Amino acid sequence: MPDLLVPLYDLPVAREQEGLWVGKPLPHQSPSVLSFIGDNFSVAWKAEASVSFGSLPPKITVAVERESGRFAGFCCWDCTAKGFLGPIGVHDNFRGKGVGQAVVIAALHSMREAGYGYAVIGDAGPIEFFQRICDARIIEGSSPGIYGNPLP
């Protein structure tokens, strides 16, 4: 799958979702965040997300249901390569409610504040989702891109 390029100079405003907290975790909360990612997505995404906790503040936004405290979704940046957004995931029970959009737009604003002009979404799965929410454009010739090494 190709990489996508996202301009950061004209991002939509991050909108609040009722009943949802979206923000950056504190370092001592990394075990629960990483367990959520490992248990619901993959060991590989957990490994990438662990890189986000090497910075202060961590380079990850998470969404949590305020009432229950349950994790709903997450979005990392600068974890796969510099300037890359992802991995991104929303728990099955929370899909289709704007959670993915909320964590992605919040992370993109953080990248803009950190000085980036563009973000790259590597090996993007749901291309139409990113085109819809953040004007993402396909980077021609980008597959396999940085993912081309032969390691398992």
Ligand SMILES: CC(C)(COP(=O)(O)OP(=O)(O)OC[C@H]1O[C@@H](n2cnc3c(N)ncnc32)[C@H](O)[C@@H]1OP(=O)(O)O)[C@@H](O)C(=O)NCCC(=O)NCCS
């Ligand atoms: C892709 C994913 C993050 C979307 O999260 P979500 O919370 O369900 O998405 P949202 O509710 O915020 O959707 C925002 C908009 O995108 C649309 N959308 C959501 N998923 C889509 C998809 N797979 N393809 C096209 N459009 C999609 C929604 O219909 C909505 O449109 P609207 O504003 O016109 O109503 C989620 O399905 C997921 O975690 N998938 C598995 C992991 C994955 O593929 N991650 C990305 C790796 S690059």
